[in-house]
Amino acid sequence: MKKILLIATGGTIACSESGHGLSPSFDAEGLLALVPEIKDMCDISGMLIMNIDSTNMNPHLMIKIAETIYANYHDYDGFVVTHGTDTMGYTSAALSYMLQNIKKTVVVTGSQIAIGELYTDAKKNISDAIRFAIEGIPGIFVAFDGKIINGTRAKKIRTRNMNAFESINCANVAEIKLGKITFSKDVCNILKVDASKPFNLQTSICTDVMVVKLFPGIKPDILDFLKEHYKGVIIESFGIGGIPCQENNDILTKVKELIAAGVVVVITTQCLEEGIDLGIYEVGQEIAKNAVICAGDMNIEASIVKLMCALGKFKNIDDIKYYFETPVLGDISV
Numbered sequence: 317m318k319k320i321l322l323i324a325t326g327g328t329i330a331c332s333e334s335g336h337g338l339s340p341s342f343d344a345e346g347l348l349a350l351v352p353e354i355k356d357m358c359d360i361s362g363m364l365i366m367n368i369d370s371t372n373m374n375p376h377l378m379i380k381i382a383e384t385i386y387a388n389y390h391d392y393d394g395f396v397v398t399h400g401t402d403t404m405g406y407t408s409a410a411l412s413y414m415l416q417n418i419k420k421t422v423v424v425t426g427s428q429i430a431i432g433e434l435y436t437d438a439k440k441n442i443s444d445a446i447r448f449a450i451e452g453i454p455g456i457f458v459a460f461d462g463k464i465i466n467g468t469r470a471k472k473i474r475t476r477n478m479n480a481f482e483s484i485n486c487a488n489v490a491e492i493k494l495g496k497i498t499f500s501k502d503v504c505n506i507l508k509v510d511a512s513k514p515f516n517l518q519t520s521i522c523t524d525v526m527v528v529k530l531f532p533g534i535k536p537d538i539l540d541f542l543k544e545h546y547k548g549v550i551i552e553s554f555g556i557g558g559i560p561c562q563e564n565n566d567i568l569t570k571v572k573e574l575i576a577a578g579v580v581v582v583i584t585t586q587c588l589e590e591g592i593d594l595g596i597y598e599v600g601q602e603i604a605k606n607a608v609i610c611a612g613d614m615n616i617e618a619s620i621v622k623l624m625c626a627l628g629k630f631k632n633i634d635d636i637k638y639y640f641e642t643p644v645l646g647d648i649s650v
């Protein structure tokens with residue numbers, strides 16, 4: 317039997333009513349006790365490392381999850397992390413960058429309804445996550461509502477529905493129905509881990525990162541403030557990559573000033589699907605003449621944590637750009 321470690325971090329999946337709203341209370345053993353059938357699937361152990369609503373997740377707690385997996389790596393065949401859904405996509409992406417060249421499976425899961433409730437989705441999501449972790453496919457994944465999603469592509473797009481997550485700009489890795497896994501072969505190919513490179517924990521991060529969502533009428537001088545306080549700025553531009561450049565609304569000039577001041581600028585889009593291409597419109601080509609990083613079709617969760625990792629690891633803009641624009645576990649299409 318495969319040995320699996322369930323690492324509990326809180327979230328709705330572990331919640332019960334506290335009298336002033338849902339609050340995480342179940343520990344790992346408490347979760348596992350409500351899904352006793354798991355004992356027939358694998359040799360399972362549980363460990364509680366925090367018990368928070370994932371609203372309170374932060375990069376240092378993400379490092380704690382990565383460190384826990386790293387410390388227990390040789391004692392288990394695979395790992396399941398139970399986590400709140402609200403920031404699950406950030407954590408699954410962060411683990412993808414921190415657990416470099418991982419050769420085992422990590423599956424992050426949670427639920428929309430607390431595990432003790434009658435119509436909970438928690439038990440199915442936990443058993444699907446464990447079912448997939450047993451497969452031994454290297455990488456970081458999200459298991460939710462019968463979908464297995466690449467950890468760098470998972471996005472929560474629904475606040476109430478059990479079908480809360482979508483895989484953005486990438487097909488689901490697999491689907492699970494009644495415990496039976498159906499793989500998407502195309503996706504498995506892009507997830508290949510380089511077997512020659514050693515497994516490594518990378519936790520140097522810089523959190524001086526900001527996201528600016530453009531909107532018609534945004535005041536360009538917000539970028540003056542960012543220039544003084546941040547090392548990396550992600551601009552959520554319009555459509556396929558447009559940055560306003562007209563006289564009374566000149567974001568482009570402000571972006572040039574950011575770059576001149578040594579701030580790393582990443583251009584992405586506020587559209588959910590299909591990514592950017594700065595070559596198509598004049599308003600895109602103008603920005604592309606500068607030393608900006610292109611987020612391609614990466615989702616914003618992955619872009620934020622990848623930029624934090626890039627800034628933590630490298631000082632030189634060419635190295636940061638190369639790291640950011642190079643695919644890691646299928647986070648960006650080439």
Ligand SMILES: NC(=O)C[C@H](N)C(=O)O
Pocket residue numbers: 326327328329368369370371399400401402403426427428429
């Ligand atoms: N469904 C959930 O898990 C939502 C919860 N607020 C959390 O992210 O911890």
